[in-house]
Every structure is written in C-alpha cells, then in structure tokens.
Amino acid sequence: MRWNTFRPFPANRVFLRVFGVFGSLLLAMAVLYGALMVPLQRDSLLKVLYSQASTVSRSIIQASSDAMLTDDFGFVVEHNLQVLQNNKSIQSVLIVPRRGTAISITTTGWEMLESDKAPIQPGDYENESFGIRQIPGTASTYRYITPIRFSGVSWGVMRIDFDTSDYLANINEMIRQIVLISLLSILIILPVGYFFALWLTRPIAIISNAASRVANGDLDAHVDVPRADEIGDLSRSFNQMVDALAENRQRLENVNLDLEIKVAERTQALDELNRTLDQRVRDEIAKRKEQEQLLIHQSRLAAMGEMIGAIAHQWRQPLNALSLVLQNIALQFEMGRLDQESMKRLKDKGEVMVMRMSTTIDDFRNFFKPNKTAKLFDLDTALRNAADLLDGLLRNHNISVSIQSEPGIQILGFGNEFSQVVLNILGNAKDALIAHHPAQPSIHIKVAQTAQHIEIRFEDNGGGMDETTLNKIFEPYFTTKEEGKGTGIGLYMSKMIIQNSMHGQLRAENIPGGACFRVTLPIHAAEEATAETDRTSAVPPAPTF
C-alpha cells in the first residue's frame, strides 16, 4: 500500500472527523471574529466621531469666542461656513446664544433664528450629549451638543451634526473586509486543513486498511509511509510486526506439520493399541477375577478360622461337662454303683451335651450361610445374635458389650452379610481392647434413627487409631496386627458390603479414649421392605459348613 496513492476525499471516518472539526472550528472562529470585531470597530468609530465632534466644537468655540462675545455674527457665519467647507463630514452647525439670534449653518446655506425658536432642549445648555440620531430627511446623523461657556458663564449651546455616511461606509467596509478576510481565511485555511487532515489521517487509514488485511490473514500487507515521525515509526513497527507474524505463522505451520506427523504416528499406535485393547481388557478382567478369587479365598479362610475359634469357645463348656459325665460313669462303675438308672441318666446328660454342641455347629452354619436374596431383617436381633456369637471370646477378656437399640427397626438387605460386618467390627474392637488394656474394656453399640437414615455406632475405649491407620483402615490387605493374626481384608469386605449391597456408608473416626465405626443405612430400605427384591450379593458368599 503506497503513501502517494491519492484520493481527493478519502472515505475514512478519521479524515472526515478531523477535517470536519477543523472546518467547524475555523467557521466558528470566523463567525466569532466577525461577531466580536464589528461591535468593537463600531464603538471605536463612535469614539472617533465623538473625538472629532469634540475637537471641532472646541475649535469653533475657540476661534469664534471673541466674535460670540462681541456679537460679530458675520465672523461666526464666515468661520463656520469655512469649517463646513473644509470638513465635508459636518452637515450643520447650530449656535444658540441664551439670548438674541441663533445661527444655523449648513453645507448649502445658513439662516438666522430667534434663540427661543431654536431646536434646543433646556438641558442642552448644561450638559454635553451626543449620539447617532435619525433625523428626517437624512439617513442618519451623529449629533453632538455641547454647552458654550466663557469663564464659567453659560453663553449658549452649540449643536453639530455630522454626516454618518463615512461612518456607515466605514462600518460597511469593515464588515465587508471582515467577511472578506473570513472568507479568504477559510479559502486559504480550508485547503491547508484539508491537506493537514489528509497528511494526518491518510497514513492512519493506510495502516488501518493494512491491519484489516492482516486481520483477514493477509500477511503480505505492508505499508509504505516514508515519514520521519511517530507515524513513520508506527508504519515501520507495523511492517516489523507483520513480518514477525508471518515468521511465526511459518513456524506454527512447521510445528503443525510436525504435530500432524506425530498425530499420525500416535494414531497409528492408537489403532494398534485399540486392536489389542480387547485382549488387554480381557486379560485385566481375568487378572481382577483371579485377585478377587484370591481375596475371596483368603476371606473364606479368615472367616473359617474365626468360626472355628468361636465354635471352639462354644464347645469348651459342653466338652468339660461331657468329660465330667464320662468321669462320673467311670467312677460309678469302679464303685459298683453304675446301675441302669444311673447309666441312663448319665447317657441322657451326655446326649444333651452332644446335642448342644451340634446345635452350636448348626448355629454357625446358619450364620455364615450366604443369603441369596435381600430380605427384611430385624436390626436389634441381628446386632444381638452377632454379639452372642462373640460372647464367649469377649467375656474371656472381660470385655463388656452394651446394645442401645429398639426392637422393630427393619432393614432391607442381606442379614448374614450385615452380621459378618458386625462381627468384623466387634472383632477389631476386641483386638484393640486386648492390645490397649483399658481398665474397663467395653464396647457400646448405639442405634439412632433420623427421617432419612439409620446410624449404628460401634464405640470402644481401645485407644483409637493414628492418622495413617485411620486413612488406610478400609484398604485391602492393610493390618496393624502381628504376622499371622490379621489378613487386612475384614474391614475392606465390610465396607464393600455396606456400600454395594446395602447402599450405605461405613466410616471410622477417633473419639475420646477410643474409636468409633459408624454404619449409615438409608431409611427407605425399610420402607421399601414390603416388596422383597431379588438381589445378588455384591460380596462373595461367606464360607459354608
């Protein structure tokens, strides 16, 4: 884009605004100049008229003073005729003495008047007055009236009328000149303003157009403004900027090309990956299933161990009793007192013991038998049955268990799995209490019901957990117990049961002196309990016997 590309009226708004403002200011200045100058010049001319009138009157009075005092009116007439002849601007002179004859002298003649008939106001004998008057028969007249005094004594009055044609001509000439000067100024300055605005705005328009081209993606747009000022600097900077943009765009294109190549390579790799993904997923799923199977197996072993321990505790008392029965049988036989009746009584007693042990096994089998469908179960009963299973173990360590619950709270879910959760929590609490040795080891189970939730709190005074343990307590294979005493999957399985099978939450927190496990179950489970729903347990089934 060339600087010397000339258009007489460039259609850019900046030019029009600059030129418009320039022209408006010029016009305003011309009008203002005229509006100010005409009154000033008019006043000046009036002052000139006043000065002229004052001077002429003083001159006449001074020259005619002797004649006035001696009533030499011939001289007065002669002198004033000469004054009028020499001063073409004077229309008339009227000299009115207080008494006697007044003389009116004009350019065409003179006449004698009686003073009392002269057109003079009484105040004219005392005060000077002047101004432009409209006198019939003349266009306009500047009338100057001055008292005539000799030695402070009023002699009369003089009135001089001046022709204002020169004044009006001067005014008209002045207005004409002002208009002419204004027009000439406009004619001279407007082209100057035009070229100034053009000089000022054309490079801006050129740069603006080039910028628009650049904005539209044409990076070949350059400007040629050969000026040694800021606009020239701007144009050079613009060109540098465009060059830099072009260079950057080239770089970007190169980078894009590289990226496209890389994307193609990655796409190819991704296609390859996609082709093997199904196999990988299948592998991962298999691996996961294998891990789950391992976990289930470990869980089953752990449960089985716990169940065996519990059975052993349950069996200890009947086994002792059965042992005593057998000892009594042997003792009575040696003493010869084992008769049929004694034998029958001891056999019945022994069968009772055996039946009790058998019942214990059935109880454990039923307890760990996995549910196939979700059913309503009584929360209070479930809590107490679970506590009873561990009653022997807990009592052996002097751990007291209290349950604050209300009968009748129904939960929809898998009752045996829930009982497994309770057993895990109580087992953990038992281990903590055994390890911490509090003075009165205790476990408090509290049930609270709100409008939307049922919360079951398991609180112990086993000393609580450190921060690390608290953060990892529900992770699989995490345990703080000695090697061989804990698998690290009990609480993980418990959390899975509560979350996935019962849609609740299991959280752990420290409380003063111990820890608290909170199980939160949604209340709607109970409301929807009327319709039993077949659901598959989210956790692997408990070991069966």
Added chain:
Amino acid sequence: MTSRIAHCLCRLVVVIAAILAFPVLAAETLRMGYFLPGLRNANQADVKAFLHLWSDEVAKPYGIDVSILTYDDMNALYRDAQRGIINMVVAPGMELAETFTADQLADGFAGSHRDQHGGIALIVRNDSGIEEFKDLKGKKVLRLINDRLGVVYLEIQCRKKARSSCADLLNISEEKRDTQSIHKVFFGQANAALVTQTALQAAADMNPQIRQRLRVIDEWKTGARNFGMMLASVPPSDREHVLSAAISIPTSARGKQILELFKVDSMGKVTPDDLNSYWMLQRQYRELIGSAPSKPTKKP
C-alpha cells in the same frame, strides 16, 4: 468668498485653456505671465504649485512646452511682455485696462457664469435708511482688498454723486472676501459694502434672508472680470489655432472637469473690445480725479 474664489479660479481656467490650446503653436512655447494678486484669497505658493501641476498634467500629454511666470506687480509683467519674455497675460480686467492699450493685446479667453454678469454692486441693509449713494456720507463702507476695480468704481461714485473724494466722504474698510463684507452689512457691523455680483448672488443663495434684508443701491455690470489675453505679437494663425482648441475644451471630459472644478459655466473667446468697459471706467476715473495721463498710467 465663493464668488471671489470663483473669480480667481476663472483666471486659472483661462490659463489651463491656454495650456490645452497650445499644441497648435507648434514650435512656439507658451510663456504665460500670471498676475498673482488677482487670487486674493489664495496662498501664492499654492497657486504656483497648482499652475505647474496643471501645466504638467495638461500640457505634457500634448507634447508641448509651457512655462508660467507669476508677478506681483503689473509693471513688471508689462515690462516682460514688452521684452517678449511672455506672450500671454492673465490678470483682472481693470489691471489689464490700466496697464495695456487695446493695440497691445489680441484675442483671448474668459470664464463666465450663466445668468450672471461680472459686475459689482453696492449693498446696504433695508432698515439702514440709506436710499442713495450720498446717504453714505460718514458711513462705514467695505470693499475688497487689492481690488483695483473697487477703488476706481467707488472713487468715481464719490466724485460724481457726492462731489468729494471717498477718503473724505466715506469710512472705508477693506475685507479679504466679499462674503465677509456682505455678512457684516447683514449683521449691521457695516453700513454698506461693494461686492461682486457673483458673491452677492452666492450669498443670497446660501441664505435667502440676505435677499430680504439687503438691497443694492448702485451697481456696475460687465462681461467678465478676469481675462487671459494673448499679446498682439502672437501671429494671428497661431491665435486662431489656440482659440479653436480652447473653445473645444469644454467638450472634452477633462475640460468639463476643469469647468466644474472652478465653478465656471463656460469658457468663451474674448477680444480687446471686451475690455472697453474697463478702459472707459479707467478714463472716467482719471478725468474725475483731475489728472489725465496717457494710457497706461503705470508703465515702467
């Protein structure tokens, strides 16, 4: 005042007419003798500058050479005329009549006013009680200064009508301008004044009250008061050429401008006969004062 100035300007017009007419004089140079006291009211230096200005502006375009000599004394003017230093004279009629004889002068020009004659008038106030000239005895009478016609005319009247010299009969004062005399009579500061007819007419035009308050008790009429006369030594053919050229002056734009400027209505040819009234007045004057010297009385 106006009439006096007009009277003087008439003489200027005569001069300028002569200058414009001079081309016909071919190789001759117009050497004009100008009697300055005829312009009583004007500064003589201004008059000289004025004459030279007009000779340059008017004569030069015609390609001729004009020289102007001014005189304060008619005797000196007459001597130069006799020596051939000048070949044309411009002066009031009374001075010409007292200085030159009819055979010494030839044709010339004079400016004139329409409906007016170049005479003089003796004016008084209507309420002055002066009915005729002899009533002026002991009265204050005004006349123009350096006006030979006024002196001659008034002396003749004194001697004819009161049989006394004016010095004995009248209290004569001289004024510079006719209008001064007229106004003084008007306002009662003088009893009578001898003024030109043109001045009286101009004053009456300026103030009609003058016509009501003043009246003429005696007058002397003549054609013109100022004359530009070529001397008899100028060849007749040249004089005719000058006359024809001079008469055509008013027809030109410049000529009209000159006439208007000097408030002269027309420019006419005059001969020495037009001075006869002056010569007659001059003879009468000499007879009355008792001396009869041969003309001219003031020859060098």
